[in-house]
Amino acid sequence: MSILYRSAFGLAHDIKEGKLSAVAVLEFYLERIERLNEAINAVVALDTDRALARALDADRAAAAGEDWGPLHGVPMTIKDAWCTEGLTTAGGIPERREFLPSQNAIPVQRLIDAGAIVFGKTNVPFMSADLQSYNEVYGVTNNPWDTERTCGGSSGGAAAALAAGLTPLELGSDIGGSIRTPSHFNGVYGHKASYELVTTRGHLPPGENVLSEADLSVAGPLATCVDDLEHALAILAGPAPDTGRHPLPPLPTPSFRDPAQLRVAVWADDDFCRVERSIAEHIERAAVTLEEQGAHVDRNARPDLDPMANHVNYTQLMLSVLGADMPDSVRKTARDQVAAADPNDMSEPLLQLRGIAMDHRDWLRQNEIRQRARVAWEAFFRDYDVLLCPCAPVPAFPHEHHPDMQARRLTINGEQRPYTDVMKWAGLTLNAYLPSTAVPLGTTREGLPIGMQIASRYLGDRTTLAVARLLETHHRSFVPPPGYGE
Numbered sequence: 001m002s003i004l005y006r007s008a009f010g011l012a013h014d015i016k017e018g019k020l021s022a023v024a025v026l027e028f029y030l031e032r033i034e035r036l037n038e039a040i041n042a043v044v045a046l047d048t049d050r051a052l053a054r055a056l057d058a059d060r061a062a063a064a065g066e067d068w069g070p071l072h073g074v075p076m077t078i079k080d081a082w083c084t085e086g087l088t089t090a091g092g093i094p095e096r097r098e099f100l101p102s103q104n105a106i107p108v109q110r111l112i113d114a115g116a117i118v119f120g121k122t123n124v125p126f127m128s129a130d131l132q133s134y135n136e137v138y139g140v141t142n143n144p145w146d147t148e149r150t151c152g153g154s155s156g157g158a159a160a161a162l163a164a165g166l167t168p169l170e171l172g173s174d175i176g177g178s179i180r181t182p183s184h185f186n187g188v189y190g191h192k193a194s195y196e197l198v199t200t201r202g203h204l205p206p207g208e209n210v211l212s213e214a215d216l217s218v219a220g221p222l223a224t225c226v227d228d229l230e231h232a233l234a235i236l237a238g239p240a241p242d243t244g245r246h247p248l249p250p251l252p253t254p255s256f257r258d259p260a261q262l263r264v265a266v267w268a269d270d271d272f273c274r275v276e277r278s279i280a281e282h283i284e285r286a287a288v289t290l291e292e293q294g295a296h297v298d299r300n301a302r303p304d305l306d307p308m309a310n311h312v313n314y315t316q317l318m319l320s321v322l323g324a325d326m327p328d329s330v331r332k333t334a335r336d337q338v339a340a341a342d343p344n345d346m347s348e349p350l351l352q353l354r355g356i357a358m359d360h361r362d363w364l365r366q367n368e369i370r371q372r373a374r375v376a377w378e379a380f381f382r383d384y385d386v387l388l389c390p391c392a393p394v395p396a397f398p399h400e401h402h403p404d405m406q407a408r409r410l411t412i413n414g415e416q417r418p419y420t421d422v423m424k425w426a427g428l429t430l431n432a433y434l435p436s437t438a439v440p441l442g443t444t445r446e447g448l449p450i451g452m453q454i455a456s457r458y459l460g461d462r463t464t465l466a467v468a469r470l471l472e473t474h475h476r477s478f479v480p481p482p483g484y485g486e
Contacts, residue, residue, distance in 0.1 A: 003028045005224050005480060008074050008169040009231045012115060015062055015073040022058035022073030026051055026119060029075055033120070033166050036484065039147055042160040043077055043167070044123045044138040047087045051075060051119035058117065068115030070231060077167040079158045080121040080138075081128045082108050083202040087118065091204040092126040092135030105202020107171055107219055107236050114235045122157030122170065127205055129322060131181060131422050133157050134401060142399075143185060144481040145448055149396040152182035158222050159186040163449075164484050169232060170222040173203055175318060177392060177426025179220050180453055183438035184391035187449030187479060189468065191220040191229045193237070194459045195433035197248060201240040205325045211243070214321050216314075216430060224478040226469045229437065233461065251459055254466035255385045260294035262467070265301035265384040272307040273424035275393040276412050282441040282450045283388055289475040290467070303380035305373050311424050312346050313369045314431035319355020320363055331356055348420050349406045374432045374458070381457035386467050388452055390425045391438050393417075395448040429453060435461040437468045441476055 003011065003025055014020040030048065037043050058073030083089050083101035090096045104112065112118060123133045123141040133156030134140040141157045143149040144164040151160035155172035159182035162170055172179040174192045183190030198219040206214060221232035238247050256262040268283040269275050291297045323331060334356035341350055358366070380387075393412055400408045400419070408419035429436045436455045443449055454471075456463045472478075479485075 004165050005478065005485070006168065007225050008076065008223065008228050009070055011168060012070055012072045012074045015058065016067060018062060022055040022062070022075070022117065023052065025073070026055045026075040026117065029119070029166060036164055037166060040142045040144050040151070040160050040164055041139055042122055042141050042151070042157045042164060043120045044080060044157065045088045045121040047119055050086070051117050054117045058115070070114050070235065071111060072115035073117065074115065074168060075117045075119045076111070076169040077120040077122045077158070077161055078108055078118050078171050079155050079173065080124050081154065081173055081204050082171055083204060083208050084108055084118055084121065087121060089121070089204060090137045091128065092124045092137060094136045096204070097137045101208050103202070103208070106199050106240050108202065110235050111171065111232075116169070120167070122161050122167075124155070124157060125153045127325070128154035128173065128178065130154065130405070131177070131419070132399065132401070140399060143396045144484060145187065145396065149398050149448070150185065150400075152185040152396065154178040155190070155222060156182045159183055159188050159190070162186070162188045162222055162224055163481055165480060168224070169228055171219065171236075172222050173200060173217065173219050174430065175214075175217045175321065176423045177430070179222060180391040180426055180436060180438040180451070181422060183222060184451030185396035185449060187440045187443075187451070187481070188222055188224055189226060189229055189440065189478065190222040190438040191233060191461070191465065192430065192436045192438075193218055193220040193233060194435040194461055196239070197459070197461065198233075198236045199238065199240045211240070216318055216321055218430070226465060226472050229468070230465050233465075248459065251462050254463045255456070255460065256463070256466070258294070259290065259470060262290065262295035262386075263384045264290050264295050264297045265380075265387045266297060266299045267302065267387060267389040270307060272311070273393050273421055274412065275390045275425070276395060278444045279390050279393070279395070279450050283390065283452050286441055286452060286471055286475055287388055289471065293470060293474055298384070301380070301384060304376045307424075307428055310373055310431055311427055312351060313366055313373070314427035315351045316355040316358060316366050317363075317370060317431065318427070319352045320358045323356035323358070326356060348418055370431055377432045377434060378457060381460070385456060385463055387455045389428065389455065391451050391453050392422045392425060394422065395444055395450060425453070429455040433458055435459070435464050437464040439468045439471055440478060447482070
């Protein structure tokens with residue numbers, strides 16, 4: 001029975017039925033890593049002995065009729081930003097290269113409690129703070145579609161490993177497109193959950209023992225099919241158990257029962273962040289597919305907000321989160337430069353410094369701007385079930401590791417653009433805490449994957465996943481990179 005690119009939950013079903021062995025499935029992935037990982041460097045740490053012991057236990061339990069849960073005996077890797085008990089969690093930070101957490105991050109533990117076997121870690125940028133996955137600990141992760149190009153970040157190793165068939169399921173995190181951009185670059189599925197639907201306790205940064213949930217930062221699964229996203233999200237959802245907080249209300253069912261009831265808004269391109277023409281074309285083709293299924297599609301609908309103003313707001317709020325872990329010297333430099341600058345200067349380098357230097361009063365002001373945008377989105381989604389828009393303005397680009405991120409450039413439609421433009425479409429939906437499912441749509445003429453975001457109202461996760469399933473069925477399902485589907 002084939003294992004490659006099978007649903008993780010389908011594998012669990014067959015292991016429990018005795019049709020597959022957990023040991024055999026684990027050995028299958030370990031063999032592929034041995035053979036294929038060197039070219040892409042996606043899996044950067046292994047826990048083979050403990051994983052094999054747990055796989056043996058999973059097989060014994062299945063033979064005895066015991067059911068560990070919906071992921072019984074399924075081996076999987078975990079993004080190296082999530083703490084894993086007894087397995088190195090470096091987070092791309094040289095000082096953490098030998099760090100062995102004493103406990104699992106809560107989302108990791110939930111996957112293990114559902115029967116999963118964590119057998120390895122996948123690469124991230126330094127502190128998960130870049131759009132490419134490379135660091136001094138493990139080096140550069142390449143895109144399996146073209147090893148001269150990035151796999152994205154920060155869940156880049158996770159997406160590359162999935163695309164290459166080195167793991168059946170992954171756990172990502174996202175504060176700047178870190179689930180959606182790698183999914184788009186590698187041709188896989190990813191779901192950025194509604195904010196606080198999935199706890200981020202145990203994510204690095206901020207650290208193993210930090211109890212608070214960072215603003216904007218969210219978690220979610222990556223997979224090669226929508227089924228796995230849906231089932232994994234059901235396992236992951238919920239607050240940390242010791243906070244005294246009540247869980248969010250149960251996620252509503254999809255807002256449509258039939259495609260003829262589906263109301264779709266399409267925002268495939270915009271002056272605030274022009275996208276590569278091939279991306280806009282693929283989004284339009286996906287919209288046509290939904291129309292052919294009976295959906296009502298509006299290509300002119302927009303929420304009542306300024307997308308560039310959203311980027312200014314989002315960037316400052318995001319950098320206020322990232323800046324909290326920066327040294328005092330960096331924060332002082334940021335404050336000094338902001339104090340000396342024109343108050344109206346919102347150029348990208350200074351915009352990021354404003355976030356790092358932000359005091360609580362300014363944060364409250366920026367949060368009020370964000371809350372007004374959330375109201376605008378809620379009003380928009382009274383008339384539309386989902387919005388289709390880009391994950392990023394460009395497909396996977398060649399590796400670019402200039403130490404000054406502001407000096408990096410992207411080429412989009414023949415034009416040189418700032419590197420940080422990659423975050424503009426990601427921040428459009430993330431800043432309002434909205435759920436977003438990234439789906440593969442096809443490839444460019446050069447053979448690079450193209451994906452798309454499907455966003456909906458806050459806690460409309462099941463609606464975005466339902467539309468993803470429609471497109472998976474009627475438009476495009478996962479296709480492996482050349483040379484990996486065998």
